[in-house]
Amino acid sequence: MVEIVNQIKGKNVAAKKFPFLLEEDIIFPPNLNLEQSSSEQTSKYKSQLFSGEKFLDLTAGFGIDAYFLSENFKEITLVEKNTELLEIVKHNWKILNKEANFINHDLEHFLEIFRQAQHDDVNQFDLIYLDPARRDSQKKKVFLLEDLSPNILEIQDELLNISGKVLIKLSPLIDLSYLISVLKNATKIYIIAVKNDVKEVLILLDKNKTEEKVKCICTNLESEDADFEFYFHDEKSASSEFSDALQFLYIPNNAVLKSGAFNLISKQFTLKKLHPNTHFYTSEKKVLNFPGRVLKVEKVEAKEIEKGSFNNIISKNYPLKPDEIKKKYKIQDGGENYLIFTQTLTSKIILRSF
Numbered sequence: 134m135v136e137i138v139n140q141i142k143g144k145n146v147a148a149k150k151f152p153f154l155l156e157e158d159i160i161f162p163p164n165l166n167l168e169q170s171s172s173e174q175t176s177k178y179k180s181q182l183f184s185g186e187k188f189l190d191l192t193a194g195f196g197i198d199a200y201f202l203s204e205n206f207k208e209i210t211l212v213e214k215n216t217e218l219l220e221i222v223k224h225n226w227k228i229l230n231k232e233a234n235f236i237n238h239d240l241e242h243f244l245e246i247f248r249q250a251q252h253d254d255v256n257q258f259d260l261i262y263l264d265p266a267r268r269d270s271q272k273k274k275v276f277l278l279e280d281l282s283p284n285i286l287e288i289q290d291e292l293l294n295i296s297g298k299v300l301i302k303l304s305p306l307i308d309l310s311y312l313i314s315v316l317k318n319a320t321k322i323y324i325i326a327v328k329n330d331v332k333e334v335l336i337l338l339d340k341n342k343t344e345e346k347v348k349c350i351c352t353n354l355e356s357e358d359a360d361f362e363f364y365f366h367d368e369k370s371a372s373s374e375f376s377d378a379l380q381f382l383y384i385p386n387n388a389v390l391k392s393g394a395f396n397l398i399s400k401q402f403t404l405k406k407l408h409p410n411t412h413f414y415t416s417e418k419k420v421l422n423f424p425g426r427v428l429k430v431e432k433v434e435a436k437e438i439e440k441g442s443f444n445n446i447i448s449k450n451y452p453l454k455p456d457e458i459k460k461k462y463k464i465q466d467g468g469e470n471y472l473i474f475t476q477t478l479t480s481k482i483i484l485r486s487f
Contacts (some may be wrong), residue, residue: 185259376405443468
């Protein structure tokens with residue numbers, strides 16, 4: 134009965150998170166493994182980024198990332214220390230007609246065996262992928278690379294000795310400037326959101342890195358937002374112009390906000406900023422392909438807000454939170470229009486979309 138309940142839960146999770154596994158005879162692991170797995174959307178996105186001959190996943194888990202990332206590789210190797218979990222993956226991949234070399238070792242043991250067998254041979258793989266455990270022995274969340282399991286800082290040189298490229302999945306809460314400072318071969322950072330919810334940060338290490346600049350790619354899956362790309366170095370030298378609210382208001386998506394490119398986005402789209410701490414932008418004419426929400430707005434006074442009206446509330450750099458605003462002005466949540474409570478350099482303002 135316990136196993137039947139576990140499979141029912143697994144199918145319910147799969148229906149939302151990885152529907153490609155809703156096949157007959159697929160087996161699901163315990164719920165924790167499902168929670169820790171990437172979604173089908175983010176894994177498919179990653180699969181478009183890389184190709185080559187040999188792919189190695191050193192922390193395979195339930196194998197969702199490996200399944201999609203390895204699509205453009207000829208030989209696939211999965212390393213997983215959990216014997217039961219690896220057996221489930223082997224079974225499922227057989228059902229899905231997907232082949233791989235399955236190795237039941239922890240990462241450190243595998244690297245030691247590989248080190249002894251290969252000696253000084255280099256570039257054995259075209260891409261290595263890792264999704265380090267982000268909880269310590271007390272099950273508390275950790276974020277610094279030296280606290281993860283495995284310790285990325287200790288093994289980064291060895292990984293780059295056996296593969297030209299290493300892709301690491303990290304928490305959405307990771308500090309990007311910290312990443313760049315401690316990983317000397319970092320070349321790209323991918324910030325992946327799904328429906329404006331940042332799910333993953335990926336960092337790519339390249340042994341053949343030729344320049345100091347690190348590129349950032351912000352993507353918001355399942356939306357119409359265009360990707361936003363920039364070099365972190367350029368954000369330091371960019372600046373914003375400021376203005377009161379004009380006819381259009383621009384709200385960057387959360388992937389862009391996570392990147393910290395608050396001045397570059399203003400510069401690239403020729404937008405004015407409302408306030409240094411607000412990260413809202415404005416223009417008189419509508420700008421296309423902005424990575425976020427674009428609203429046509431007008432300034433309103435508090436007394437003009439109709440009691441009982443339906444509005445979506447946005448509050449940024451404003452004394453009251455959305456729930457406090459709804460209570461104070463007796464606003465119903467919902468509808469098609471927005472009320473934006475914020476401030477410019479000169480004053481606090483309320484904007485209404487139309």
